[in-house]
Amino acid sequence: MPINPADVIAHRDPFLFVDEITELVPGVSARGTWHLTGDEAFFQGHFPERPTLPGVLMCEAIAQLGAVALLSDDRFSGKLPLFGGIDSARFRHQVVPGDTLELSVEMTKLSARAGKGKGSATVNGKTAAEAGLMFIIADTA
Numbered sequence: 001m002p003i004n005p006a007d008v009i010a011h012r013d014p015f016l017f018v019d020e021i022t023e024l025v026p027g028v029s030a031r032g033t034w035h036l037t038g039d040e041a042f043f044q045g046h047f048p049e050r051p052t053l054p055g056v057l058m059c060e061a062i063a064q065l066g067a068v069a070l071l072s073d074d075r076f077s078g079k080l081p082l083f084g085g086i087d088s089a090r091f092r093h094q095v096v097p098g099d100t101l102e103l104s105v106e107m108t109k110l111s112a113r114a115g116k117g118k119g120s121a122t123v124n125g126k127t128a129a130e131a132g133l134m135f136i137i138a139d140t141a
Helices: 055-071
Strands: 020-025 029-035 079-091 100-110 114-123 126-139
Touching: 020 055, 029 055, 055 079, 055 100, 055 114, 055 126
Parallel strands: none
Antiparallel strands: 020 029, 029 100, 079 126, 100 114, 114 126
């Protein structure tokens, strides 16, 4: 049964970029989707004649999925994962209104205070983006 990411992470509309979690191994990996309707505000200005999903938002969607994987692990429940860096980001395929982004992320290194992961976003089997993520694990208070 799909998991609602808003049940796990603090992000909310208009900055929640994962619609559902389809697979989850807490603290290890996750898969999810983001359905782009074309009604998203960023398409109005990026670009008016050729709406295109910004690559930085694909990285954010991958990071949000990673946050779900991390926060689903009891060791990190109640924490706040924050971006520490993006490594080797590559954008390989244009994403447009109507596309569904299939997201995947895998944690590659975790400690009590920080971690690393790698993820990708695909559309119809074509890689749209891939990136390595570094994050800091902060207390919420």
